[in-house]
Amino acid sequence: MKKLLVSDDDVHIRTLLKHVLTREGYMVLEAADGLAAMRMLQEQRIDLAVVDVMMPHMDGLDLCQHIRETYDIPIILLTARQQLSDKEQGYLRGTDDYLTKPFEPEELLFRIKALFRRYSVVSQDKIGLNSLVIDRKNYEIHDGNETLLLPVKEFELLAQLAQYPGRLFSRSELIELIWGADYEGDERTVDVHIKRLRERFASYREDFAIRTVRGIGYKLEMVGL
Numbered sequence: 001m002k003k004l005l006v007s008d009d010d011v012h013i014r015t016l017l018k019h020v021l022t023r024e025g026y027m028v029l030e031a032a033d034g035l036a037a038m039r040m041l042q043e044q045r046i047d048l049a050v051v052d053v054m055m056p057h058m059d060g061l062d063l064c065q066h067i068r069e070t071y072d073i074p075i076i077l078l079t080a081r082q083q084l085s086d087k088e089q090g091y092l093r094g095t096d097d098y099l100t101k102p103f104e105p106e107e108l109l110f111r112i113k114a115l116f117r118r119y120s121v122v123s124q125d126k127i128g129l130n131s132l133v134i135d136r137k138n139y140e141i142h143d144g145n146e147t148l149l150l151p152v153k154e155f156e157l158l159a160q161l162a163q164y165p166g167r168l169f170s171r172s173e174l175i176e177l178i179w180g181a182d183y184e185g186d187e188r189t190v191d192v193h194i195k196r197l198r199e200r201f202a203s204y205r206e207d208f209a210i211r212t213v214r215g216i217g218y219k220l221e222m223v224g225l
Helices: 011-023 034-043 060-070 084-093 105-125 152-163 171-179 188-200
Strands: 003-007 027-031 048-052 075-079 097-100 126-129 132-135 140-143 146-148 208-213 217-222
Touching: 003 011, 003 034, 011 027, 011 105, 027 034, 034 048, 034 060, 048 060, 048 105, 060 075, 060 084, 075 084, 075 105, 084 097, 097 105, 126 152, 132 152, 152 171, 152 188, 152 217, 171 188, 171 217, 188 208, 188 217
Parallel strands: 003 027, 003 048, 048 075, 075 097
Antiparallel strands: 126 132, 132 140, 140 146, 208 217
């Protein structure tokens, strides 16, 4: 189930959007201001953010910029302003779409679905692990503005497990997927690489865990979901 964040200081709009989006099968989290939204983003794995421009404590433009710099998720800005310059500011800060109030909730729903379709194409090369993003194209792992580099096989092993969270892979499957069908080494090399990954990401235990299924293999589980 995809998790959406609706950040708006108008409780009536939050209630309406929660009703419409929940009916469509989304889980909806609410924030009444930008700072509350930031805390929620840090604590939860959010798949898309709907952000009002005019909010107390931190406005939607600053929040949008923070999200774009830190998370790889779609953003839709809501605003009562119709000036072209305001829209320009929104896109410069990193929003993917812009909706002017008043609007029909169904139109927002259409735009959300369109963004998920667009991101599904892009995100084939990127995998989210709560605060981490695995960039398969560039063989990099991002934690906010920090970039982590791993040895190739460790990276490929982590990416394979992360692409299918909760799925159990046998050692022989992982050997074939990562090392290739012609690999003639010992299957215990998988165990060695898993051990190294666990050591490298020991401080990320609140984001994900690689579980051992005795006698079979391994699976990656997202923590807190």
